[in-house]
Amino acid sequence: MAHSQNHQPYISSRAAALDGNSLGELFLLARERGAIDLALGTPGYPEPASDIIDAAYEAMRGGRNQYDHPSGDVLLRERIADTLSTPADPLTELTVTVGATEALCVALLTVVDPGDEVVLLDPGYEQFKAAIALAGAVPRFVPLHAPDWRFDPAELAAAFTPRTRAVLLNSPGNPTGRVLDRQELDQMAALCEQWDVTVICDEVYSNFVFDDRAQTSIMEVPGLAERGIVVGSLSKSYAISGWRLGFLRADPVRTQSLRRVHELTTNGAATPLQVAVGLAAVSADLKTAAQEMGRRRDLALEIFTGMGMKISPAEGGCFLFADVSPLTGGLKDSKAFVLELLDTAGVLIVPGGPSFADPSRGDQYVRIAFNRQADLLREVERRIRAARSVE
Incomplete structure (x- = not known):
């Protein structure tokens, strides 16, 4: 059968x-130039715990290579429950x-219909909009x-209307580093109760x-608790972002529907990695890791404020959100600044516009990831100083 060359799918x-x-x-430009990547939030710190790596090998060698229950390995769910600040039933x-x-996509597909409205803070994680x-929401x-x-x-x-079905939050926030405080969350709760709205919070x-x-x-x-869905992840805390292990927490009724959508989309995460x-x-000490991450934040602040950027210290997360106008005088946008830093210092950061x-x-x-090894951040400092000495 002949096919039209003008066919558009x-x-x-x-x-x-x-x-x-x-x-x-x-990223293509950065790879070509051997740049240091401070763009993605992929953990350079902390490092994956060796006992997790060993356990994955043992799970595969031991035959745990087939489907597990779509809701997730029970022992893993129990471990996740142990890390939460309030009790959660790992089974339901x-x-x-x-x-x-x-988890984010499943949550939205579960609680909103096409044409419904979702309230979110701006700037925010770029992927929320997508x-x-x-x-199909607005x-x-x-x-x-x-x-x-x-x-x-x-x-x-003023953002809430009769069409509002969900609020989408992120705390600690990407890219701002803000941690929503109790007063802010109470204000959210009053509105969610008034409009009978589900709140989804990315707490990765x-x-x-x-x-x-x-x-x-x-x-x-x-x-918020009785109408909430938490999106969580093991990617950053255990530095295993490539394992793709996240989780959803919600009340049993919402969880039943979340699991139906989850089963239809992926049917479950990789069994041996869950096991x-x-x-x-796990030898990873999360409290110590948080303290060490704070030191990396301080080092990154020292480097980039020393360069002349204006930065409010991140309260949490792994990003600085920096104002570069003192360096540009408003004569170039952040993408042009990012390209210039990449060209002169071989350091890649992220323009703020997409947020x-x-x-x-x-x-x-601009957004700057600081979840890196201290030696790498010191190399960033050396490169920036060398580039500025040439100017």
Whole structure:
């Protein structure tokens, strides 16, 4: 049968609306030039615990290479429950997912219909916008205001409408490093109760909070706990991002529906990797890791504020969100600045634009990952100083 050369395949409106990775071009340039990557949040620190690696090998050699229950290995769910700040039933309230990315998409597909509205903070994790679009929902952005990246309660309240079905939060936040405090969460709770809205909170960086600050999960807040879904991950805390192990936490009724969507999308995460984390006597000391991550934050602050950037210290997570306008005088946007730093110093960071609903709001900001080995950060410092001495 002859095929028309002019045939154009039909692409769904949801898929067509998705943007590609905004960093693809930069990563190609960085690879060509042997640049140091401070762009992705892929952990360079901490390192994976050797007992987890050994346990994965033993699980595979021992025959744990077939399907497990779609909800996740029971022992792993029990281990996850042990790490949470409030009790959760591992049998009825926890689901292991293929990373936090799947968990996020499953949560949205479960609680919103096409045309529903989702409230989220701006700037925020770039992938939130895409996940909302894939679910066919409509984002309602609430601006965070520099330099401390807090929302105006009146602007938050104005974002809720009769079409609001969910609020999507991230604490500690990417890219801002903000940890939502109890007052902010209580304000969210009052609105979620008023409008009968589900709250989804990405808490993947919950193990990394600094300066003796306490991380408050939505599951600790009345008004959010009973209507909440937590997105969690083992990627950052155990430095196993390539293993793709995340989880969802919700009440038993929501969990039943989350699991149905999860089974249809992936049917479960890799069995031997789940078993490894569940069985291993994990040697990773998360409190010590958080303290060490705080030292890396301080080192990165020293390097980049010394360069002339304006930065509010990250309260948690693994990113600095830096204002480069003192260095550019407003004469170039953040992408041009990133390309210049890549060219002169061989260091890759991220333009701020993709983190905002209106990319022009990010023209003066860049994101810098500091979850790296201290020696690598010192090499970044050396490269930047050498580049500036040539100017």
